[in-house]
Amino acid sequence: RDLARIEDARAPFAQARWQAGPLLAGDVAGGAMHQVINPARPDDVVGQVTLASGGDVDTALAAARPWGADAANRADVLNRLADLYEENFGEIFAVVAREAGKTPADAVAELREAVDFLRYYAARGKDLSAGPRGIFTCISPWNFPLAIFTGQIAAALAAGNAVLAKPAEATMLTAHVAVRLMHRAGVPRDAIQLLPGHGRDVGAALAADRRVNGVCFTGSTDTAQAINRAMARHMAADAPLIAETGGLNAMIVDSTALPEQAVRDIVASAFQSAGQRCSALRCLYVQHDIAPRFLAMLYGAMDELRLGDPWHHSTDVGPVIDARAQADFAAYIEAARAEGRVLKRLDAPEQGHFIGPAAIRVDGIGDLTREVFGPVLHIATFRAEDLDAVVDAVNASGYGLTFGLHTRIDGRVEQVTSRLRVGNAYVNRNQIGAVVGSQPFGGEGLSGTGPKAGGPHYVPRFARTELPAHEIVPGQVVDKGRVQA
Ligand code: UN1
Secondary structure, X not given: OHHXXXXXXXXXXXXXXXXXXXXXXXXXXOOXXXXXXXXXXXXXXXXXXXXXXXXXXXXXXXXXXXXXXXXXXXXXXXXXXXXXXXXXXXXXXXXXXXXXXXXXXXXXXXXXXXHXXXXXXXXXXXXXXXXXXXXXXXXXXXXXXXXXXXXXXXXHHHOOOEEEEEOOHHHHHHHHHHHHHHHHHOOOXXXXXXXXXXXXXXXXXXXXXXXXXEEEXXXXXXXXXXXXXXXXXXXXXXXXXXXXXXXXXXXXXXXXXXXXXXXXXXXXXXXXXXXXXXXXXXXXXXXXXXXXHHHHHHHHHHHOOOEOOOOOOOOOEOOOOOXXXXXXXXXXXXXXHHOOOEEXXXXXXXXXXXXXXXXXXXXXXXXXXXXXXXXXXXXXXXXXXXXXXXXXXXXXXXXXXXXXXXXXXXXXXXXXHOOOOOOEEEEOOOOOOOOOOOOOEOOOHHHEOOOOEOOOOHHHHOEOOOOOHHHOOOOOEEEOOEEEO
């Protein structure tokens, strides 16, 4: 019955061509046109986007106004938006499938997470005593074009800020659908403005502008560092960069693990969403004495994966995001093949930007020189006496996002997690799909600045910092937490 409902709701959008562009509280000048093609089907034109010009960035900055409504009103509007997302699931499932290559399972997760963010941050916004910072720039990734896009904006809005949203270049249509629903829910047009465009133009201009009071970013570690440098130019000591970045995520499977469960969780962690999650498993450590049998089971499970058009309900693994990603992974896997390190590789459909999920042998996580953001799993083995050294190697990567451990020895959980520096460690389950509210998500080191998304400390970071009473000096005027000389 649910499938029939999804089919009916999606059907009107199977051939739709979305038109998108800047949504500003002022006149749009507009720049170049950009055509959006389905990454699974080169003949499917999904829509067209008018990119924001430099003039549009200025218009947006000049027009932006923090959301004057009180926190309870803002929360009502964000909750209404959550309802609108749920009511419009047909259009949302269609646009994320055709623009971002999301399978039905991924589309469901995407919508659920977006709705959870809205309701959770709406509630946290009501607990705030401090006022908004002012204008927030939100720069979001293509791999969660609705959930992370919405989560960043919802947190900034819940605290009362004005938002300038710069969606990922690959998923500007989804962003446009979302912002139209934000307007319908009652978010004022000067509190949420959409600036689709190239990061190096629009994103860089927004991050470097001194009228911007904070930046929220999810994406690569390199880009986060560039944003940080751009913000440093105007020395806005109090303008936060809230960044969630890359990961080189490991999982350890010891010889006491339940093999069926571990295999299922590895396949989900490494290959769901075609491996295009910052939380995805990149480097698996299997205890050496179980490795031959265990890995045979894993490769058998990989053979069951169905690659194909994410529009179909039978598809497990969709395409990667674009031709560049596809060529990059193909070259990466080919280099490993030339060295005799490919352990397993699935065939991929010829049409569309597909990469067959692959397993590649490595000695350890130290062999990974970069985050490979696709369906490529690296596999190493370890001996029981080297467990601490494995954890040290994971820490030495400098990243610290997710980690998985499969074991039935209680003491081992403590042994591993007490040394480990990661944001999210999971035991005897998969390591993707953190749940808003109960499993706040974020990394350590090169993986992010914190606070964790979907956790209690996130929304307060978008509000002004309250000064403790002893820092308030008689003779100064205190206005909602900000001290003016
Ligand atoms: C990302 O992939 O950019 O837990 C972060 C998860 C998601 C990851 C989102 N919250 O799988």
